[in-house]
Amino acid sequence: MKARLRFDKEKTSEPIIASVILRTKAPINILRAEVYESTGEVLIEVPDDKAESTISAFKQMGVDVHVGHFIEILREKCIDCGHCITVCPVDAISAQSDLTVEIDQNKCVDCGACVDACPTRAIKLSE
Amino acid sequence: MKNIRTIEEINEKISKGTINVVTAEEMTEIVKSNGIEVAAKDVDIVTTGTFGAMCSSGLFLNFGHADPPIKMEHVNLNGVEAYHGNAAVDVYLGVTKMHPERNFDYGGGHVIEDLVAGKEIELDATAYGTDCYPRKSVKTTFTLQDVNQAILCNPRNAYQKYNAATNGRDDVIYTYMGKLLPNYSNVSYSGAGELNPLTNDPDYETIGVGTRIFLGGGIGYVTGHGTQHDPTNKFGTIMVQGDLKQMDSKFLRGATYTNYGTSLYVGLGIPIPILNEGLAKKTSISDEEIKTNLLDYGIPRRGRPSLKETDYAELKSGKLKLKEREIPVQPLSSLKIAREVASTLKKWIDDGKFLIASPTQRLSVTEVCRSMKITKEAIFAQNVMIPTVTCNIDEDTETVARRIIEKNVNHVVVVDDGGILKGIVTSFDITKAVAKKEEKLSNVVTRQVVTTSPEEPIDSCVRKLKKHDISALPVVDSEKKILGIVTSEQISRLLGE
Numbered sequence: 311m312k313a314r315l316r317f318d319k320e321k322t323s324e325p326i327i328a329s330v331i332l333r334t335k336a337p338i339n340i341l342r343a344e345v346y347e348s349t350g351e352v353l354i355e356v357p358d359d360k361a362e363s364t365i366s367a368f369k370q371m372g373v374d375v376h377v378g379h380f381i382e383i384l385r386e387k388c389i390d391c392g393h394c395i396t397v398c399p400v401d402a403i404s405a406q407s408d409l410t411v412e413i414d415q416n417k418c419v420d421c422g423a424c425v426d427a428c429p430t431r432a433i434k435l436s437e
Numbered sequence: 438m439k440n441i442r443t444i445e446e447i448n449e450k451i452s453k454g455t456i457n458v459v460t461a462e463e464m465t466e467i468v469k470s471n472g473i474e475v476a477a478k479d480v481d482i483v484t485t486g487t488f489g490a491m492c493s494s495g496l497f498l499n500f501g502h503a504d505p506p507i508k509m510e511h512v513n514l515n516g517v518e519a520y521h522g523n524a525a526v527d528v529y530l531g532v533t534k535m536h537p538e539r540n541f542d543y544g545g546g547h548v549i550e551d552l553v554a555g556k557e558i559e560l561d562a563t564a565y566g567t568d569c570y571p572r573k574s575v576k577t578t579f580t581l582q583d584v585n586q587a588i589l590c591n592p593r594n595a596y597q598k599y600n601a602a603t604n605g606r607d608d609v610i611y612t613y614m615g616k617l618l619p620n621y622s623n624v625s626y627s628g629a630g631e632l633n634p635l636t637n638d639p640d641y642e643t644i645g646v647g648t649r650i651f652l653g654g655g656i657g658y659v660t661g662h663g664t665q666h667d668p669t670n671k672f673g674t675i676m677v678q679g680d681l682k683q684m685d686s687k688f689l690r691g692a693t694y695t696n697y698g699t700s701l702y703v704g705l706g707i708p709i710p711i712l713n714e715g716l717a718k719k720t721s722i723s724d725e726e727i728k729t730n731l732l733d734y735g736i737p738r739r740g741r742p743s744l745k746e747t748d749y750a751e752l753k754s755g756k757l758k759l760k761e762r763e764i765p766v767q768p769l770s771s772l773k774i775a776r777e778v779a780s781t782l783k784k785w786i787d788d789g790k791f792l793i794a795s796p797t798q799r800l801s802v803t804e805v806c807r808s809m810k811i812t813k814e815a816i817f818a819q820n821v822m823i824p825t826v827t828c829n830i831d832e833d834t835e836t837v838a839r840r841i842i843e844k845n846v847n848h849v850v851v852v853d854d855g856g857i858l859k860g861i862v863t864s865f866d867i868t869k870a871v872a873k874k875e876e877k878l879s880n881v882v883t884r885q886v887v888t889t890s891p892e893e894p895i896d897s898c899v900r901k902l903k904k905h906d907i908s909a910l911p912v913v914d915s916e917k918k919i920l921g922i923v924t925s926e927q928i929s930r931l932l933g934e
Binding site: 389390391392393394395396397405408409410426427428429430431 | 616
């Protein structure tokens, strides 16, 4: 399972992820981490059997947790050109045999590199 | 070449429902398995198709007269400025004109897509007022059905083929060929290869003035050869027009190229009547046979050297080999929709709804595409660069400080014994180091240096200085050997000249 964590400014200096790992014994894989003016954002991957305990541990520590799909192809806008495929750093986007472009949510790391490459603005990052 | 059937005979077969029409991709297979002779006998028409961004597209609109009447001077459609240099209520909306605030996200191409989709468009026009056209402004909304004429009129469409693009610079660039990653990390291309209209009739035997075509989901016509038509280099183009009211937003889509501009994806298909065996052979062209060049769009010049010759089979495979590396390749045009164009046109003909038109005049086969005549030469990095003051990484900061004073410069370039660029220090870096009593140059040097080449236009040097918020660019050759330096002082001096 993948989850996006959002930290408040007050919490960016606390060792939250380390605390959750110690508490849940979950091998959390950090896929991406970014710091903005007022928040920190981390994308993590957790084995499915530890998903529930990890999420509740983060929530208890006051972290905003978002689970599920992060990126979406708006089918009515997509023309299946495939330009997004070459800019994806983790090869999460591919063309099917009928040339329809698809995103593999399991591989996507929510980086957004494809968003500004799309000529019909058909790729949407979730908020 | 002896003709085996005429256009009249073909149209008779279309009307009777006995026509044999195939797509250009199917034709390639048919000829491969049955040979040219049999294919020429069996196949009457080959349909082609392409769906790519075609910047040289636009729309003529006539709104009819208002009461009191207005001779429009400035016209905005959904906030996008339309050209008004014609009669009172005629305008031309170009697809690359961008909305002033929505920039790359909305432009003329998107207004056309919205119109075709049946959406309401805001018209905002002003005028200076005349005795016969007293009105000075008008604000209204309209849909496609409310206007008298909406004629898609594209001065240059359907390039016979196009270059493939990559980027050798060390940062991402945004171009009309899409988002190109640094250090040759992706390739983009345009065009449908063996399905491309002009590729299947490269000598324009059947495509000419008056040829009836599939345009944006409706019926259109070729009105002549397009701008930048370059037949001798197999870069032919056509000028086309069609009634927007017949078209479909599936085949006309607004395009957005981040940091570049807006455009319009145009679905365009041409039927090629197989009048003789020569045309059967030409329409059997395969992707392997369509050669094009891979160019480095990181070079901001007209003449970009070819990195390698490639073909549409390699491009469509999704991987391209360049200097022992495999680079991912994808088009900017949609092959999936190009196939739909060709198969829709095929269906129209099969259903007896589309007849072949005989061109009244052939397209030029001799015209040459020239470059712009320039009366004042542009300035390049090599014209403004000055000799560099250099140092070695093992020197101490005080020695470098003395050199800065002695030579009266603000930048010292760190090189190795072979003159290869290793870093840069500014007078500010050195002042700071001396104040902090930092003696080691290696602790203050900037190693990731933004550089330029001697052939880089000064405009693009300025863009780099601004983008990276720096004050100088070392000029290096392809081996990173230092040739000189372009500083912001040198550039300011140009303004005074």
